[in-house]
Amino acid sequence: MRAGTAALLIAVAFATMTCLLFVLANGPLISLYIQKDQEVIGLATPLLIIAGIFQISDGVQVAGLGIYGPCRT
Numbered sequence: 001m002r003a004g005t006a007a008l009l010i011a012v013a014f015a016t017m018t019c020l021l022f023v024l025a026n027g028p029l030i031s032l033y034i035q036k037d038q039e040v041i042g043l044a045t046p047l048l049i050i051a052g053i054f055q056i057s058d059g060v061q062v063a064g065l066g067i068y069g070p071c072r073t
Contacts, residue, residue: 004067008060015059022052 022029026048034040 007067008063011059011063012056015055019052019055022048022055026052 026045030041030044030048034044
């Protein structure tokens, strides 16, 4: 059980780091793909923040499937 807990904690830590990256550096990340269209940049900014928050729940879900997946009968 300790390995499963460690895997879950590592997944949450990594997902939190990517969430912070998406939330705090959304401007530079968006400017990698879009340079001129300010309307698209305005729409992409809140969507990238939502994607960052989603990273945490998705990381927990994937780690949980990896931990408890073999237990299915």
